[in-house]
Amino acid sequence: MKTPTRDRLRNALKSAMRERDRTALTALRSTLAAIDNAEAVDTATRAGAIExxxxxxxxxxxxxxxxxxxxxxxxxxxxxxxKTAASEYEGVGESARADALRAEAAVLTAQLG
Structure with a gap:
C-alpha cells in the first residue's frame, strides 16, 4: 500500500530536521502549512457573534x-x-534565489514519487 502523501512529507520533514537541510525544511514546512490551510473551515460557514x-x-x-x-x-x-517564481527571479538577475526555489521544487517533486 502506498504511503499517503502527507505522511511522506512529514517523514521527510523529520529527516530534513535531523540532517539540518534548510532548503528541504523550508519547502516541506510551507507545503504542510498550505495543506493545513486548505483543511481549515471556511469562515463563511461559521456563526456570527450574535449567533x-x-x-x-x-x-x-x-x-x-x-x-x-x-x-x-x-x-x-x-x-x-x-518554478514560476524561480523564472521571475532569474529574469531580474536573482539567480541565487531562483536556484534556491528550484531546489525546493526538487525536494517536493521527490516526495510525489
Missing part, C-alpha cells in the same frame, strides 16, 4: 479532510509556484 454557541467546545468545528489526490494537487501547486 455564537455557548459552552465548552460548542463552537468547535471539524476541519475538512482532504483526500490524498487533493493533497497531491496542493503539492503540485506548490511546486509550480516555486
Amino acid at each position: 455564537a454557541a455557548v459552552g465548552l467546545g460548542a463552537a468547535e468545528v471539524a476541519r475538512r479532510e482532504l483526500s490524498d489526490a487533493q493533497v497531491e494537487a496542493i503539492v503540485r501547486a506548490e511546486i509550480a509556484e516555486r
